[in-house]
């Protein structure tokens with residue numbers, strides 16, 4: 001299913017922009033509905049909305065990709081910066097499952113601020129034929145949108161409630177998953193659960209994202225229509241024909257490792273055969289999916305340990321040169337999403353059967369959790385993280401929001417339910433802390 005807006009073609013202007021002193025990138029964030037993608041003081045912020053499209057079901061990737069191509073073909077673009085992310089670009093979030101009722105989406109903001117190693121820019125996109133596009137006009141429009149935005153502060157978390165999958169339900173599904181693995185149906189399966197943080201007011205979206213970006217500097221901070229978080233896992237980044245990914249699987253809670261000391265704990269993670277198996281499944285699923293589309297692919301033989309404030313992960317950075325297609329172009333980020341998603345870091349091995357078992361055992365719609373989240377431009381560049389370590393804002397009728405958090409774990413034949421449950425709490429910790437949960 002797809003919902004496509006009709007209307008005049010977009011006009012788009014991108015102009016260079018002076019960096020505002022040494023202020024952090026997310027200091028420019030304003031309002032609860034801001035669109036965000038940020039990593040190491042670089043990324044994109046979106047304000048207002050020029051257009052969007054929604055899609056769900058098995059064709060969600062293809063439908064939104066076709067919509068964006070048509071939008072780009074009809075758009076009149078003046079781009080004097082010419083970098084990945086400039087000109088026409090959109091923020092995006094996709095449902096994890098083809099069976100999800102979540103509306104996958106591409107959102108083109110009216111104003112976008114971008115920053116990379118070479119500088120900063122502002123992009124203005126509009127369907128209003130009366131608007132005169134200029135760099136000064138873009139700054140003025142940004143100031144209006146910021147002035148009109150509502151930014152919530154100070155709501156307190158009053159409780160953490162069980163989600164649709166309780167702790168007991170999760171442990172039961174881990175037992176069932178292990179039994180299915182031992183029976184030979186699958187080799188690995190990723191099972192997840194949710195928990196709900198109740199707030200006493202509107203979610204302080206911007207404050208939460210700022211805090212995540214300060215504490216979790218090595219993660220990609222994201223925000224798209226109430227889906228907020230900071231993910232350590234890069235599903236696929238496409239910049240000028242080169243694809244990169246940070247594949248994660250294998251986790252140790254830093255709180256649990258505290259007694260052993262950091263060096264001993266990380267050495268035990270690297271040496272742990274169960275964790276290494278979980279990691280290898282994730283690497284294999286990624287490289288096998290991407291293999292037919294690349295001319296070269298580099299994946300390290302040994303993972304490194306990614307140290308986050310809450311957990312250590314086994315991590316591997318993979319890099320590939322995309323092979324030219326018959327038309328001479330290389331596949332763009334949106335084309336690749338459907339091929340690489342879902343990896344064995346969030347689904348399992350083999351993928352199709354693992355997906356079926358997840359649907360059966362979890363029996364709850366994951367929505368956008370573990371789906372791709374990020375941005376894409378009209379040249380096919382884009383960055384998509386996996387929507388992990390985050391939550392979805394649920395508006396309360398009385399103005400008191402709830403934020404539904406999700407976390408999951410890779411299950412293999414020797415997984416144990418209590419340890420996996422503890423791991424889900426460790427993975428929810430960044431959001432629990434950022435929301436001030438008890």
Ligand SMILES: C=C(O[C@H]1C=CC=C(C(=O)O)[C@@H]1O)C(=O)O
Nearest residue numbers: 248249250251345407408409410
């Ligand atoms: C599924 C999640 O994490 C994945 C990414 C890194 C490590 C994982 C693990 O060790 O189980 C998971 O595969 C999650 O955070 O909800």
